Each structure stands twice: as C-alpha cells, then as structure tokens.
Amino acid sequence: MPLSFLLIVGFSFFALLGPGQLAAYSVIIVNPSFEDPGLIQGTWTDGTVPGWEVFYPDQPETPQNAGVWHPFIGRGSDYFKPVPHGNQVAWTYAGASISQTLSETVKPGLTYILEVYVASWYYDRTNYEVALLAGDTTVASRTSDVSPYKEFEPVRLAYTADGTHAGQPLTILLKNNFYTGEHLEGIWGYGSEFDLVTLAAVPLPPAAWLFASGFLGLVALRRLRSG
Numbered sequence: 001m002p003l004s005f006l007l008i009v010g011f012s013f014f015a016l017l018g019p020g021q022l023a024a025y026s027v028i029i030v031n032p033s034f035e036d037p038g039l040i041q042g043t044w045t046d047g048t049v050p051g052w053e054v055f056y057p058d059q060p061e062t063p064q065n066a067g068v069w070h071p072f073i074g075r076g077s078d079y080f081k082p083v084p085h086g087n088q089v090a091w092t093y094a095g096a097s098i099s100q101t102l103s104e105t106v107k108p109g110l111t112y113i114l115e116v117y118v119a120s121w122y123y124d125r126t127n128y129e130v131a132l133l134a135g136d137t138t139v140a141s142r143t144s145d146v147s148p149y150k151e152f153e154p155v156r157l158a159y160t161a162d163g164t165h166a167g168q169p170l171t172i173l174l175k176n177n178f179y180t181g182e183h184l185e186g187i188w189g190y191g192s193e194f195d196l197v198t199l200a201a202v203p204l205p206p207a208a209w210l211f212a213s214g215f216l217g218l219v220a221l222r223r224l225r226s227g
Ligand SMILES: [Ca+2]
Pocket: 033, 034, 035, 083, 084, 085, 086, 087, 088, 089, 195, 196
C-alpha cells in the first residue's frame, strides 16, 4: 500500500476525530526515483547518482560500485515486474552506499517516515541497509540478510524527533553490505537496488500513527468483506 494513501486515510481519520492544525508534508528529495540521468535500457552509471553521494569504503577516494541503472523487465529479465516508479533504479554493490543530506532539518515533535523500495536482481541473500541520520547520528535503520528477489518491496522506518537533534540536517543512507567473500566461498559481492525514496514529516507520535493505520486497515478489511 503506498505511503501516500496511508497518509491520506490516516489524516482523514484524524480529521474525523476533531479539529486540529495537522499539517503533514513530504520532504524534498533530489532525484528520489533515480530517473536522472535518463539512460538507455540495459545501461548504467558507475560512481555517479545525481543528487546523491556515492561512497565505496574500500576505495573512499574513488566513488564506484553504485550508480543509476535502467534494467530490463519481464520473465527471464532483471526484474519480474516494472520497477516501483519510472524506468530506473539505484544499484549498490560490494559494500558501496549512496546517501543524500537533505535541506530538511530536524523539527522536534514531528515523526519522519522514510520509505524506500528494495530489491536484489541477482540473489535473495543480499544484505542491505536503509538508514536515516540526524547530523552524524543514525536515528532509524533497517538491515536485512534477505532481499526481495527480482521484485521490489517497500521498507519503512520511523523517527520521532525530540529535542536531541533539533536543527540538524537529515540524511538518507542506502547501502549494500554483502561483500568480500566472507559469506560465500569464491563470490565476493552481491548487490542491492533501491527505488522511489520518500520522506514524510507527520505531526504525530508513532504510536498514534500505528494505531491510526491499524484502525483504518481494519475498517478497510470489514468494508471489503461486507462489500
Ligand atoms: Ca525509478
């Protein structure tokens, strides 16, 4: 279910509850769907993702092992289904990451909900990491040894800001951790791919947010069943 839909139903629900100055907004992210630069299908960039910083820990002076990719879609292709948005994704490989420090700074009282779609075109045991940082501090993260294979799935993280990091810039980090052959003999790296990064700023604590989402899910389910 797209986050935008959840937001709409979530705030419809709170609007029903009573008056309030609720104002959720989407934080601006540069090149959030990796459609820039537009590439010919089957080609990719290596070391550049416009708007994002590429970091490869083994050779930090030389950005590489991450880029923009225009894959093939369909049975026997890179992915089974179209990518979440547009035609292109970001790829990361062998421990490389991409990150973007946003113009948005931490505002206490807001909950930031990061959503990004993740897949691995090659292997379902790829280890990926998605993180949100406030200044230099990781405030929300997810790592997984299992990746959605050839089909993108959303990952969501939430961070409710208190005063600790007020005014510090937010950074989104998307990383592949599986490299150096420690995991599988003779194979030194598998990649992780990402698409459609969104960051919503919501004036609700996460408990209320989860309650609203769950409540609306139940309502939707009942309507489906009775309909
Ligand atoms: Ca895209």
